[in-house]
Amino acid sequence: MTNLVIAEHNNQSIKPATLNTVAAAQKIGGEVHVLVAGHNAQAAADQAAKIAGVAKVMFADAPQLEQGLAENVEATVIAFLQNAAETYSHVLAPATAAGKSVMPRIAARLDVAQISDIIAVNSDGTFDRPIYAGNAIATVESRDLVKVVTVRTTRFDAAPAQGGSATIHKIEAAADKGVSHLVSREITKLERPELTNAKIIVSGGRGLGSGENYMKMLEPLADKLNAALGASRAAVDAGYVPNDFQVGQTGKIVAPQLYIAVGISGAIQHLAGMKDSKVIVAINKDEEAPIFGVADYGLVGDLFEIVPELTEVV
Template identity: 60%
Template sequence: MMTNTLVWVEHEGGAVKDATLHTVTAAAQIGTVTALVAGQGVDAVAAAAAQIAGVAKVLVADDAAYAHALPENVAPLVVGLMAGYDVFVAPATTTGKNIAPRVAALLDVAQVSEILSVEGPKTFTRPIYAGNAIATVEASDAKLVVTVRATAFDKAGATGGSAAVEAVGGAGDAGLSSFVGSEIAKSERPELTSAKIIVSGGRALKDAETFAATITPLADKLGAAIGASRAAVDAGYVPNDYQVGQTGKIVAPEAYIAVGISGAIQHLAGMKDSKIIVAINKDEDAPIFQVADVGLVADLFEAVPELVGKL
């Protein structure tokens, strides 16, 4: 018996987000992939989703009620479609984590969160204890709701597929919530979760001005995104969308440069899958050195400007 999976397509500005491509890879290991595109005026997104390698079919729910992916409206739409599917799969992003638990509750099943691998039709691995241990879990529900840690799976090809596109309808506006507005942080830099290089700063950077003066030139030279530890965010050095870690963003760039970050377990949970980790810290006993591929025990205020000068 073939398992049918329904994948929530996260999109923005008419484009499919990278997290969706990673999620399709995971879903394809579970069963046949149908992509669900919900929104308003999403023809371009549906066309892009139909080209993703591994997607067999695309369902499009085009309605003003789904324009801003309000979970109170999207979850009932998903539940209505689940009669024909065995598994609902969403990326473990802010939006995915907003929708999936509501779907699980409406279906009365236990959600399997942030899977790292697919071990069988209903068997997965997922991190527990801030990633210190990996649990293998087997779901016993008839239908599954799964969220995927994007960094654990390769991206599916954005082209190469030719899925059929089919329009579907849902209940529309549930009347439980409304979209008021959003303030999107604009940046010329790559987005944290999709950046190839990230330069992150910690509490040792003293204040917002010092953080900017130290980290920004290095990030500019490398074409990198800027991240931060929770301590740096809590201290007000940078906005909270810079936060990397268990309660921030989970990243796995080609290179992660940790400047003045001691490496609390919650921070490591967010970046330890990076291909190469470089740590600059004057405390040689800092836990960050245990995961670093390259460690420099030095005063960051001397080492970073020197590094920038040599690049």
């Protein structure tokens, strides 16, 4: 049994979500191979080879793979699977925007059902995944010869980035399918940690009242804690902050060491995105707010008094 992980990278380095996906593949059992599809991405392939537990790295290098367009990555993966000397029982990728775009295409081409957003591996064909916004856990069994799986990375500890000595094998990239092209890409540059990788997150909700209050209340606290800033969907919809800040089922799934929820009532959608955090602190004037149901520590009171006091003492 051999598992293939589709690496997420920027052509220079492997993104952290790949390490969590490798860990999930290791729980399935058997050898773990990593496929790096990019252009001028030798550095990323070299980094993948150092991941502990990876036996082989398959490296496809071509101009049409530089931007990670889903159609071209899918074509390269399918061509590799069809011509590979060995049979792969599982193909895995992180349940990120990139993984969610590529993997359904691979599943369709293989004519198998995709197993999405797994949070646990029970056996090589049985997995747990959340349903109903995380309020229930479904155990899913697949009897397909090839299981196509996306991994909720927050539920698997990352494989060590160092310690491996995998061999790198060059493979052919599929021809450019020519059905899509990248028009532009805007990358948000943040001075603070990126939301999905941050160890501490300070997150605000509609209770803050305005975008001005959001920044005035939360930025000083986040700066002191070297934390990322997040928000509920209600705060994003109200225009307090951009979509990039949204934590929740339709936003970003996070699991930091510390999550501070300020003025967030705790809608199911939001809880689905942050309840795996190691320690949750909730600040809300409504003692019946659902957020207190998942919080390790709760402060009931006026956030406009509590947050400045908290900022002062940390």
